[in-house]
Amino acid sequence: MKRWIAILAGVSLLGLAGCRDNDDNTTGAATTATGPAATTAAGATPSPALTGSADEQCLIAGSPWEVSKPDLESQMRQVMHGINVTGVHIVGEQTLTVTPDLHATILDHTTTTISASMSNNLTLVITQKHTGQTAGQWKINGNDLNPQGDWNGAIHVDTKATINGRSGNMPVDVPSLGSIPLTFTCADGSLNLSTPKSPFVWLFR
Numbered sequence: 666m667k668r669w670i671a672i673l674a675g676v677s678l679l680g681l682a683g684c685r686d687n688d689d690n691t692t693g694a695a696t697t698a699t700g701p702a703a704t705t706a707a708g709a710t711p712s713p714a715l716t717g718s719a720d721e722q723c724l725i726a727g728s729p730w731e732v733s734k735p736d737l738e739s740q741m742r743q744v745m746h747g748i749n750v751t752g753v754h755i756v757g758e759q760t761l762t763v764t765p766d767l768h769a770t771i772l773d774h775t776t777t778t779i780s781a782s783m784s785n786n787l788t789l790v791i792t793q794k795h796t797g798q799t800a801g802q803w804k805i806n807g808n809d810l811n812p813q814g815d816w817n818g819a820i821h822v823d824t825k826a827t828i829n830g831r832s833g834n835m836p837v838d839v840p841s842l843g844s845i846p847l848t849f850t851c852a853d854g855s856l857n858l859s860t861p862k863s864p865f866v867w868l869f870r
Contacts, residue, residue: 717805718805718807718808719851719852720808720849720850720851720852721805721851723851723852723856724763724849724851724856725763725764725765725767727851727854727856727869728761728762728763728764729760729761729762730760730761730762730763730856730869730870731758731759731760731761731869731870732759732760732761732867732868732869733868733869733870734755734756734759734775736868737755737865737867737868738753738754738755740865740866741753741777741779744864744865745779745781748781748782748783748789749781749782749783750779750780750781751780751781751782752778752779752780753777753778753779753780754777754778755775755776755777755778756775756776757773757774757775757776757795758772758774758775759771759772759773759774759775759795760772761856761869763803767802767803767804767805768800768801768802768803769800769801769802769803770798770799770800771798771799771800771820771842772797772798773795773796773797773798773820774795774796775794775795776792776793776794776795777791777792777793777795778790778791778792778793779791783828787828787829788828788829789826789827789828790826790827790828791824791825791826791827792824792825792826792827793822793823793824793825794822794823794824795820795821795822796820796821796823797818797819797820797821798818798820799816799817799818799819799820799841799842799843800816800817800818801813801814801815801816801817801842801843802814808848808849808850809846809847809848809849810846810847810848810849810858811846812842812843812844812845812846815843816841816842816843819841820842824836845860845862846860847859847860848860854870855868855869855870856868856869856870857869
């Protein structure tokens, strides 16, 4: 059982964030493209032109990102094939903000609930709650995001396992996000993050 709880911790914590939905209506000054940099109405200061690879420009331009919860729920069902999963549900928000100088802020206030049927008519419910935020610097090397220096803050993880109404807390050690190199791809309003430490690919929109 601890193996599945560790998998849940990894995906929930690192399933960071995704690009704003394309149908969202944004407020503020309208923007018009007039060259390499976008200019804003009402005399606002033009945004600097982004440099770097197309993936890097996408990573910065799409910020803030919000994780795709339906995609994570689907991946959990596929990976947890050792037990009969009957339900996966994620609520809350998990966001990633990246500035042009690659300073990243990760906020995670999500609760993930997994229900499963076990042998001997036992029902298992794992509930994991994440609270907090962490921030630090990334350096890009190709499509790799490498943490630099110390990251501030922390995301706290509380896990509860309930079997046929009897509950117990099960602590899980989750590595600091500031110690995990990530691989990313970004295009057309979608950001994917992955790491060899997890079987999941985190989709942000």
